[in-house]
Amino acid sequence: MTISQTRNLFILLIVVCIVAFAVMSIDSVRKVSAERTPPVTEQVAAGKAVWQAKNCNDCHTILGIGGYFAPELTKVAERRDADWLKGFMTNPQKTKPGTTMPNLGVSAKEADDLVAFFQWVSKIDTNGWPPKPLVSTSATASSGAASAGQMLVRQKGCLSCHRIDGQGATGPGPDLSKVGKRIGNDLLTRRLINPRDVNPSSTMPATPLTDSERDSIVEYLSTLK
Amino acid sequence: MTATSTSFDRIPAKRSIALPLPEVKYESQKLAFPYLLLSTLLFPLMIVFGIIGAAQYIWPTLFLDTLNFSIAREAHLNLLIFWLLLGLMGATYYLVPEEAETEIFSKRLAWIQFAVFAVTGVAAMLVFMVFKQSEGKPFVEAPFYLDVLIAIGAVIFLINIGLTILRSRWTPLLFVLFTGLAGLSLLYLIDLVSFKNLSVDYFFWWWIIHLWVEGTWEMVAAAVMAFVLFKITGVDRNVLYKWLYIEVGLTLVTGIVGTGHHYYWIGTPDYWLPLGAIFSGLEPVPIALMVWDTLRHTPNRQLSAIHRVAWYWVLASAIGHFVGAGVWGFAQTLPQINEWTHGTQVTASHGHFAFFAAYGALIIAAVYLTLPQIRGLRLFGQRRGMWAFWLMNIGMVGMVMSLTVAGVLQTYLWRVLGMDFMVVRDQYLAFWLFWRLLFGGALLAPGVVLFVWDFVSLSIGPAPKVTPAGAPELATS
Numbered sequence: 047m048t049i050s051q052t053r054n055l056f057i058l059l060i061v062v063c064i065v066a067f068a069v070m071s072i073d074s075v076r077k078v079s080a081e082r083t084p085p086v087t088e089q090v091a092a093g094k095a096v097w098q099a100k101n102c103n104d105c106h107t108i109l110g111i112g113g114y115f116a117p118e119l120t121k122v123a124e125r126r127d128a129d130w131l132k133g134f135m136t137n138p139q140k141t142k143p144g145t146t147m148p149n150l151g152v153s154a155k156e157a158d159d160l161v162a163f164f165q166w167v168s169k170i171d172t173n174g175w176p177p178k179p180l181v182s183t184s185a186t187a188s189s190g191a192a193s194a195g196q197m198l199v200r201q202k203g204c205l206s207c208h209r210i211d212g213q214g215a216t217g218p219g220p221d222l223s224k225v226g227k228r229i230g231n232d233l234l235t236r237r238l239i240n241p242r243d244v245n246p247s248s249t250m251p252a253t254p255l256t257d258s259e260r261d262s263i264v265e266y267l268s269t270l271k
Numbered sequence: 272m273t274a275t276s277t278s279f280d281r282i283p284a285k286r287s288i289a290l291p292l293p294e295v296k297y298e299s300q301k302l303a304f305p306y307l308l309l310s311t312l313l314f315p316l317m318i319v320f321g322i323i324g325a326a327q328y329i330w331p332t333l334f335l336d337t338l339n340f341s342i343a344r345e346a347h348l349n350l351l352i353f354w355l356l357l358g359l360m361g362a363t364y365y366l367v368p369e370e371a372e373t374e375i376f377s378k379r380l381a382w383i384q385f386a387v388f389a390v391t392g393v394a395a396m397l398v399f400m401v402f403k404q405s406e407g408k409p410f411v412e413a414p415f416y417l418d419v420l421i422a423i424g425a426v427i428f429l430i431n432i433g434l435t436i437l438r439s440r441w442t443p444l445l446f447v448l449f450t451g452l453a454g455l456s457l458l459y460l461i462d463l464v465s466f467k468n469l470s471v472d473y474f475f476w477w478w479i480i481h482l483w484v485e486g487t488w489e490m491v492a493a494a495v496m497a498f499v500l501f502k503i504t505g506v507d508r509n510v511l512y513k514w515l516y517i518e519v520g521l522t523l524v525t526g527i528v529g530t531g532h533h534y535y536w537i538g539t540p541d542y543w544l545p546l547g548a549i550f551s552g553l554e555p556v557p558i559a560l561m562v563w564d565t566l567r568h569t570p571n572r573q574l575s576a577i578h579r580v581a582w583y584w585v586l587a588s589a590i591g592h593f594v595g596a597g598v599w600g601f602a603q604t605l606p607q608i609n610e611w612t613h614g615t616q617v618t619a620s621h622g623h624f625a626f627f628a629a630y631g632a633l634i635i636a637a638v639y640l641t642l643p644q645i646r647g648l649r650l651f652g653q654r655r656g657m658w659a660f661w662l663m664n665i666g667m668v669g670m671v672m673s674l675t676v677a678g679v680l681q682t683y684l685w686r687v688l689g690m691d692f693m694v695v696r697d698q699y700l701a702f703w704l705f706w707r708l709l710f711g712g713a714l715l716a717p718g719v720v721l722f723v724w725d726f727v728s729l730s731i732g733p734a735p736k737v738t739p740a741g742a743p744e745l746a747t748s
Contacts, residue, residue, distance in 0.1 A: 047513075049443060049509060049512055049513055049516075052513050052516045052517065053443060053446070053516055055516075055520070056516045056517075056519070056520040059520055059523075059524050060520065060523050060524070060527075063523060063524055063527040063528060064527060066528065067527050067528055067530070070528075070542070070543075070546075071474070073540070074474065074534070074539050074540055074543070075471055075474060077539075077540050078468065078470045078471055078474065078538050078539055078540075079468060079471060082470070082538050082539070082540070083468055083469075083470050083538050086467045086468050090467075091467040094467065094469055094472075097407060098405070098406060098407025098408065099404075099405070099407060100405075100407070101341045101342070101345060101405035101407045101412065102341070102407070103341075103407055103408065103409055104340070104341035104342075104344040104345050104348075104405075104409055104412070105339075105340050105341045105344070107614040108469070109469070109470070109473060109536060109537045109538070110536055110537075110613040110614030111409070111473060111537070111614070112409055112614075113340065113341065113344050113409070114614065114615060114616055114618070114619060114681075115324075115327070115328065115340045115341075115344070115696075116340075116692075116693075117692040117693060118614055118692060146331035146332055146335065148335050148336065148339050163469075166469075167469060170469075170470055170537075170538040171538060172536045172537065172538060173535060173536055173541050173544065174610075175535070175536035175610060175613065176536075176610075176613075176614075176686070177610050177611060177686065178689075179686065179687060179688055179689025180687045180688075194690060194691025194693070194694045197688075197690045197691070197694060198694065201698075258693070259694075262691065262694070
């Protein structure tokens, strides 16, 4: 093949690819707007504008795109209720003490818009992404935070003394399968900080935990009812 | 021979080399210099923000109120694009006159274009860091008015290069190069538009990100690579031209529809799953061809000694391009895998490797090939360049391996086991991300500093004397 023949074949192939890609792109954008995403309301559009103005996307991923520094937010509206999200975005430290999310000065209105945006994103038809975890870690733990607490309970060796739903040691610690029914969150937190603070004769060691780890464990234990 | 303070006589004579060509053939090839200089200076700045971001994974409250991770990342990403584009533009200004056999159309336009890009770059950093403004889309966070400036700079560049070629001759290399430059400028215009629907916004955002790095940038880089190979190996141009069409053709055939591998999970129709898988699954083929094509042109011993550093970077680029873009990309491009790895550090490992090898290494090769001739040096030491080469490459491979382990671990614990994102990040990934920081900070970064030092010493060091017989002689006082 001569160089000019090679060039002509090159141009032909590229043009075919570009045309095919353009046709599929037109079809895709039409389907995305009409069928695969809910209608974009003014509030959703305003939420997206805040999302971009605060550059959330360089720490968080959404639809799997962005920074891998902070949690994925595609389905955040299914994990957290609107009030929690709003409280967290306007004042992260107050809602979740010890969090490393900076206070970005999000106003109440902006937070409402962002919540509407997250709710909209969670309804996008993503071909089933993100996938459900293959290993179901607990029947009771439905939210991400609860399963984090459950993993921590396993990692920190709680099950060497306690038993939950038939897993773990039978003693010396009490069975925690229904601990959420018996003990409130404040008391659970105090017991985790210093067990002897609540019961001076307790033999439970004070396991070193960060604030967020303790919160995750309490959140998980409180679901055990 | 007495000792002097020049940088040349500190290098043992046996490590020095004599270049066969005294100076550039066309005066306007020297326009490459400001572009390559700015590119080389922005490279370490990008590393600084990379190190800050990497450190924030280990110490998350570092600079939390002044320069949090999102700012560090946007600076890192934008500097990446800037130093690579400036490097490719510099290489373009060097090769176009020689390939078209004419001077550049307008030197003044080239300087205006340079000023536009330099001002935009500085302004973008100020906007991110001081005014904390962002357009909020990764890689293209610069605000609208700076986007317009960048577009103006790109148009000036296209006019200048286009008119240069038009009034002289089109070679296949120039055809591929110019099409690539025009394509990347056109695609950038999409950034001037924003869509209210996030899925549609991302759909077109990928036209910039993917069709740049796996399309138009590849065309520019392939042309630069062909030119570099021609200069180093002296291979027959017609053979090179034909291969250029074949390789770039295959790259585009697989790469254009291969954009589909970004359309699996963002709300786009499911026909992209098989299309993206098939076409992007074939993307390693042209890259493998490029490696084979490069290796079979291995220069003879004399030539490779003359261009030792440049040649090493060419090899690093070819091999790293195949491993980083081809293998690491293929490893996660099939939907069955990508469903689990999408949005994890696995992507980061691929991104770092591919950008560094396909574009970074190639630009450094071009610097070592062109800078001595722009400066009219017949003699320069290669020891510092080789140290920089090994430090940077070992550092990058170490970083990529650490990120890969972190990514696989993250995929398993977060995605497969369903553990909390932050628990996984802080308790399980920190160890591996610390290794990433260490490889980046202790090997890659010193390598980059050495490279910049080498660049500066080659730029301002005095040209050594040459005896009438052509045998180089070390400068004496």
